[in-house]
Amino acid sequence: MFEGLKRWARKKSPWVLHFNSGACNACDIEILAALMPHFDLERFGVLLKATPRHADVLLCSGPATRQVAPRLKRIYEQMPEPKFVVAVGACACSGGAFRGGYNILDGVDQVIPVSAYIPGCPIKPEALIDGVAKLLGKI
Amino acid sequence: MPETIHLPMGPQHPFLKEPVKFDFDIQGEEIVGARMNIGYNHRGLEKLCEDRNYYQCMYILERICGICSHSHTTAFCQATEKLLGLEVPKRGLYLRTLVCELERLHSHLLWLGVAAHEVGFDTLFMLVWRDRELVMDPLEEISGNRVNYAFNTIGGVRRDLSEEQRKKILAILQPLIDRLEYYANIGSNEPSFEARIRGVGKLSKEHAIEMCTVGPFARASGVDRDSRRDAPHAAYPDLEFKVITNEECDVFGRVLVRVLEMVESCKMIKQILDALPEGEFVAPKVMRRVPAGTAISYYEAPRGEDIHYVRSNGSEKPERVKVRAPTLANLEAACESVVGSLVADIPIAIASIDPCYSCTDRTTIALTDRRRGRRVTTWGELRQYGIDWYRRNRGAHF
Secondary structure (H helix, E strand, O other): OHHHHHHHHHHHOOEEEEEEOOOOOHHHHHHHHHHOOOOOHHHHOOEEEOOHHHOOEEEEEOOOEOOOHHHHHHHHHHOOOOOEEEEEOHHHHHOHHHOOOOOEOOOHHHOOOOOEEEOOOOOOHHHHHHHHHHHHHHO | OOOEEEEEEOOOOOOOOOOOEEEEEEEOOEEEEEEEEOOOOOOOHHHHHHOOOHHHHHHHHHOOOOOOHHHHHHHHHHHHHHHHOOOOOHHHHHHHHHHHHHHHHHHHHHHHHHHHHHOOOHHHHHHHHHHHHHHHHHHHHHHOOOOOOOOEEOOEEOOOOOHHHHHHHHHHHHHHHHHHHHHHHHHHHOHHHHHHHOOOOOOOHHHHHHOOOOHHHHHOOOOOOOHHHHOOOOOHHHOOOOOOOOOOOOHHHHHHHHHHHHHHHHHHHHHHHHOOOOOOOEOOOOOOOOOOEEEEEEEEEOOEEEEEEEEEOOOOOEEEEEEEOHHHHHHHHHHHHHOOOEHHHHHHHHHOOOOOHHHHOOOOOOOOOOOOOOOOOOHHHHHHHHHHHHHHHHOOOO
16 A cells, blocks of 8 residues: 555655756756746646755756766765656767767766656757656656 | 864755855854865866867857857857958847847846745745746747757858847837836845845955956946946947946845846847848858967856957867856855855855856866876966966066
8 A cells, every 4th residue: 555655656746856967057947947837847746856865856967077977976876765867958868069078978877877868958848847747657 | 262164065055056066164153264166067168169160169169058158159259250350240240139138138037036046035036937938938939949049150140030029029128127127126125035135245346356256246346347338249339238336245236236237138129129230140151261360259248258269270170269257257256255154145145146157167177197196287386387488478577
């Protein structure tokens, strides 16, 4: 019975943590814009949280720079199980425009396992909503 | 004398939207020292530019920062146009300036929302971000993208503005000005908000000049400096506008400066749309090879003066592109301004410069050379090198 209850709670109210792993800010402001009244991601129960210890979903934007990679790993380890990572934007998926740069790791999945990829440079808030809704469908 | 406690903040912290690390020394509730460690966002864009041609560079430079993407491409285009000796058609300059000002509106609105969020005034945050969508819609309409517009090209802009789009932009201006007046009213009359921002993050005028601050941060400390007026570029010489300054020297002043600047931006947009010249919007023929030489261009980004340096060796690719983003100039002063205030004021005092670390992180410093096991260059050595270089090459004495 508890399993069913837990799954229901997770599905109806995923708490997200947003971490900028070296992005250009564009995806970050679009993530925020998606959470604001105009697009309103909160109608799916999505709530932005401040600390990884409260979060179920990690929204990563940015190609993971070498300096940020150990921190990203630590943040991922601090999140409680089960946890999901969403790579937001082309550079989080594969390095995007910065691919081949000397200080980046070509994608978040080089550091931590990723559950969903949302491409776009930058993503549109609609794309984020679509991605999150699809991820929720999988849980 | 209370004990000094070391308080680290970052790289992931609720008040930071981007990774950066601050170290504060606190005695009780009072901050006595502040240091920062940047570089988490360094992606090596200047190096990437070196093996791309000038047109491909623009896509890279646009992604320095998503909020002021148009600023960086404008500065780069201006520098390249200087090298090419290219005359940009008047309509191209006007359209470029139009997007500049729309971008300033969206950036300042974004900042106002974030600032309200940092002091716990989330209602204002939501309201401001709703109004920001008023500006985002025309930006999407004229450039095809909400954030990285890709509107600039060397010799002008990439898209023309239709009559219908012109009317749409004109239609948002008056509602926006009404909203801005409402926010200016909240900023100066709402007692709880005012109590939270007045007297916080003080930076005196002398300090602001001494630490080379730029943009609204400097103007809120009474420094009358704006490169739109002082180093005219794009269509700014044709436009009439006031440079907003404030003598408050604190976060309160910075809120007012930004809100009033937005009203000026709205007026400028109106002037641009009313006097939009007819004709070409992009120079017809642009050489792919850029003559050898160096160029520096200034641009007043929403956060302050943005400087691009471009060196060409006569080929299709730039030999060196250097970017000095406004936040880099302001960060030191921001660290200085939090000293003496309370721990609870850190978020708003740091956020009041509108920090953008992805603009700032142009270098990482390798502290030790792995092969030789020593520091690569110490600060003293670097300084001595600079002094010697100028003495040798320019005959200057310090």
